[in-house]
Amino acid sequence: MQHQPPFNFSAGPALLPKEVMDQAQAEFQDWQGTGLSVMDFSHRGKDFVSIAEKSEADLRQLLEIPEHYKVLFTTGGATFQFATIPMNLLQSQAVYVNTGIWSSKSVKEARKYGTVHEINALDKQDELTAVVPHAQWEIPDSYDYLHYTPNETISGVEYDELPESAKGKLVADMSSNILSRPINIEDHALIYAGAQKNIGPAGITLVIVREDILQRELASYVPSMMQYKVLADNQSMYNTPPTYAWYLSGLVFDWLLKQGGVAEMERRAHQRSEHLYQFIDQHAFYHNPVHPSFRSRMNIPFILANESLNDTFLKEAEQAGLVYLKGHRSVGGMRASLYNAMPIEGVYALTSFMERFAKDYA
Ligand SMILES: Cc1ncc(COP(=O)(O)O)c(C=O)c1O
Secondary structure, three states: OOOOOOEEOOOOOOOOOHHHHHHHHHOOOOOOOOOOOHHHOOOOOHHHHHHHHHHHHHHHHHHOOOOOEEEEEEOOHHHHHHHHHHHHHOOOEEEEEEOOHHHHHHHHHHOOOOEEEEEEOEEEEOOEEEEOOHHHOOOOOOOOOEEEOOEEOOOOEEOOOOOHHHOOOEEEEOOOOOOOOOOOHHHEEEEEEEOOOOOOOOOOEEEEEEHHHHHOOOOOOOOHHHOHHHHHHOOOOOOOOOHHHHHHHHHHHHHHHHHOHHHHHHHHHHHHHHHHHHHHHHOOOEEOOEOHHHEOOOEEEEEEOOHHHHHHHHHHHHHOOEEOOEOOOOOOOEEEEOOOOOOHHHHHHHHHHHHHHHHHHO
16 A cells, blocks of 8 residues: 555554554444444443454454453553552552653652652763663662553653563553564563554553452552452453444554564564664754664654754645654654554655755755
């Protein structure tokens, strides 16, 4: 399929694959001959249950999730998990690795529920943002879990090297890089992600949790909707789940399998991001503020050498069909988010535009 502009570089909610949108549109008012929309189904009826079961089976296949892990589809976004995780897992103390804005938020929330040992792992190397190597992290001997954010969506920092000693105790906020490469689930006690970047539309949150965690005794105040055991015992239907968002996520999982799974997503993520980074590195007009070893494959911030051109850049980019490129207010400049659904044509269109813009305004 040859993709055409507009190309959406939003950090989230982000674009969904074209094929998924086409399928959703085709079955919007008549799902598989029922004459009904998925939106109209009871979540407990056989039609929606079959959608839910297939989505879980496909996700398990994509990420090779072992049997002794539960897959939960819940609500409240990753931010809700910032509180739910300590409520379920924090008993004596938790370790939080701080590498940017999202991990800072998770630390702040966890502190409300218990003792947090924070590792400030943000560093600068040659004026570029970097992550302190884990050999230098001061990790206490005993802790319940080690929370990390493998992809900091705002600053565009990604890393995957973690201490051997923490394997099995890792808790990961994979909101912005889940399904973009294979992961070793068994290194983790829990993985979570808001859907609206690499999974589906906003409104649904994925949690993958090892079964033994569900046996922990919880404080009596923990709301039922925040108890992983309650969600698991009720197949994520303790209350009415966001059925349509769940269905769309299922279509994305099906699409991912047809594309070749997460290994293929990893190849594409590398291809997309390398193309843009190489372009930026070859043009003094643009600059990426992250050390090459920690550059995100998903979110690529770039600063214009002449920042007074920011508004003009955004305006002309939009005219060229390249939308949502404005950087996060805390970083400034631009940010191109290149999630799984971004076709390579979108990245080529972006670098062609950037080349032309640099010539026009040099
Ligand atoms: C890494 C990361 N964690 C957490 C969040 C917050 O997610 P939500 O808006 O789903 O609560 C985001 C972004 O939206 C994110 O990129």
